[in-house]
Amino acid sequence: MLKATLLVSALYLAIVGLALIFFPLQFGVGAVPPDSPPELVALLRLLGGPFLGIAVLNWLARDLAPSAALRAILLANLVGFGAVAANDIWGVATGQSRELAKVFLVVHLAFAVAFAAALRRNAGARA
Numbered sequence: 001m002l003k004a005t006l007l008v009s010a011l012y013l014a015i016v017g018l019a020l021i022f023f024p025l026q027f028g029v030g031a032v033p034p035d036s037p038p039e040l041v042a043l044l045r046l047l048g049g050p051f052l053g054i055a056v057l058n059w060l061a062r063d064l065a066p067s068a069a070l071r072a073i074l075l076a077n078l079v080g081f082g083a084v085a086a087n088d089i090w091g092v093a094t095g096q097s098r099e100l101a102k103v104f105l106v107v108h109l110a111f112a113v114a115f116a117a118a119l120r121r122n123a124g125a126r127a
Contacts, residue, residue: 001114001117001118002062002118002121002122003062003063005111005114005115005118006058006059006061006062006073007058007059007062009055009058009077009081009111009114009115010055010056010058010059010062011055012055012107012111013051013052013054013055013058014051014052014055016048016051017048017049017050017051017052017055018048018052019048020044020045020047020048020051021045021048021049021052024041024044024045024048025041027044028044029098029100030098030099030100031097031098032044054076054077054080057073058073058077061073066122070122071119071122071123074115074118074119074122075119077111077115078112078115078116078119081108081109081111081112081115082112082116084104084108085105085108085109085111085112088101088104088105088108088109089105089109092105
């Protein structure tokens with residue numbers, strides 16, 4: 001289950017990262033105006049880089065044995081996906097997010113729960 005979680009999250013984060021870099025306006029449809037200033041488009045593209053970095057980290061970690069390094073990777077993913085899921089919940093509950101946020105909420109919450117479960121199973125490896 002851990003390997004699948006890391007693999008699927010790596011693919012998901014890679015897709016998001018590439019979408020932000022190569023298709024920022026289409027990825028942000030409903031939230032980013034089509035006539036956005038170039039500075040906003042550049043910022044969206046900039047944010048794609050860390051997504052790609054975490055995707056590679058998760059991809060490479062998928063075969064790691066329980067260790068302090070794996071625990072750190074799982075915790076970082078839990079914090080990241082948990083924060084994004086909390087933001088999605090807030091946006092959906094207040095009506096301040098785009099309609100697509102309901103789909104992302106389910107995806108991000110599922111990843112947060114999966115990483116929490118993986119972290120719990122690998123709790124023996126202390127950082």
